[in-house]
Amino acid sequence: xxxxxxxTALAALAQSSRLAIFRILVQAGPAGLPAGRIAELAGIxxxxxxxxxxxxxxAGLAGSRQAGRFVIYTARYEAMNGLLDFLTxxxxxxxxxxxxxxxxxxxxxxxxxxxxxxx
Amino acid sequence: xxxxxxxTALAALAQSSRLAIFRILVQAGPAGLPAGRIAELAGIxxxxxxxxxxxxxxAGLAGSRQAGRFVIYTARYEAMNGLLDFLTxxxxxxxxxxxxxxxxxxxxxxxxxxxxxxx
DNA sequence: TTTAAATTTCAATAAAATTCGAAATATGGA
DNA sequence: TCCATATTTCGAATTTTATTGAAATTTAAA
Numbered sequence: 001x002x003x004x005x006x007x008t009a010l011a012a013l014a015q016s017s018r019l020a021i022f023r024i025l026v027q028a029g030p031a032g033l034p035a036g037r038i039a040e041l042a043g044i045x046x047x048x049x050x051x052x053x054x055x056x057x058x059a060g061l062a063g064s065r066q067a068g069r070f071v072i073y074t075a076r077y078e079a080m081n082g083l084l085d086f087l088t089x090x091x092x093x094x095x096x097x098x099x100x101x102x103x104x105x106x107x108x109x110x111x112x113x114x115x116x117x118x119x
Numbered sequence: 120x121x122x123x124x125x126x127t128a129l130a131a132l133a134q135s136s137r138l139a140i141f142r143i144l145v146q147a148g149p150a151g152l153p154a155g156r157i158a159e160l161a162g163i164x165x166x167x168x169x170x171x172x173x174x175x176x177x178a179g180l181a182g183s184r185q186a187g188r189f190v191i192y193t194a195r196y197e198a199m200n201g202l203l204d205f206l207t208x209x210x211x212x213x214x215x216x217x218x219x220x221x222x223x224x225x226x227x228x229x230x231x232x233x234x235x236x237x238x
Numbered sequence: 239t240t241t242a243a244a245t246t247t248c249a250a251t252a253a254a255a256t257t258c259g260a261a262a263t264a265t266g267g268a
Numbered sequence: 269t270c271c272a273t274a275t276t277t278c279g280a281a282t283t284t285t286a287t288t289g290a291a292a293t294t295t296a297a298a
Contacts, residue, residue: 010133016126029211035275045258050276069265069274084203092148164288169246188244188295
């Protein structure tokens with residue numbers, strides 16, 4: 001990851017609504033959540049949510065897939081790991097710092113897993 | 120670390136001048152660098168640097184100490200580690216994700232180590 | 239005490255981001 | 269087809285942020 005990517009990713013997370021959204025997605029795991037549910041959990045208007053999700057997606061931190069009428073959003077763990085690596089890379093001018101390890105969820109089978117989301 | 124602290128820290132890093140400054144400090148290690156040198160390396164005006172360093176300090180990501188006429192700034196690794204932990208905490212809804220390990224520099228003896236900084 | 243160097247504060251300006259209602263767009267079901 | 273639901277786009281008001289020159293402040297050396 002390079003500087004500009006990192007700034008974009010950090011800027012995407014540096015806002016309370018968006019950080020809340022991202023944390024919700026991270027905790028939701030690979031299965032993700034439909035937009036409406038996220039808006040509900042985060043307590044923001046749908047149009048605001050859409051704005052923020054676009055920001056997160058553009059930064060590579062969130063992905064989406066269509067499932068019926070719903071759009072399911074998920075955290076992109078690789079991007080998060082890339083950011084963590086960037087922040088700690090070449091730490092301390094070459095001193096022996098423990099490298100950051102990755103967050104690698106087991107991909108719980110998501111095939112057709114969201115045909116009909118709960119209310 | 121809680122939500123608001125994390126937002127503050129992320130916001131401090133989510134700006135190219137400041138991220139550059141922070142990376143410079145991280146790579147400089149516990150010995151740190153005088154403000155003037157940082158401005159030089161980052162290529163920004165002293166008054167801009169001061170503004171950004173204040174932002175980083177306020178977020179807990181940088182510390183400073185006086186050394187003669189110089190003010191030496193250092194990265195605060197604990198704060199960075201706290202942020203990394205926050206971002207990955209409770210990842211994947213309790214799935215077995217590897218926890219993030221810390222960046223812990225060996226404190227190279229800094230006693231009186233910066234009485235006179237180089238030009 | 240004067241002088242010089244390093245850093246910070248101040249003021250003003252310019253640029254960008256956040257919010258949400260209303261309207262537009264998609265998607266599936268009756 | 270027609271309707272209801274889910275999400276996105278657009279527009280406008282408000283707030284926040286970044287930038288730098290000039291002036292003020294701090295510290296040490298002459």
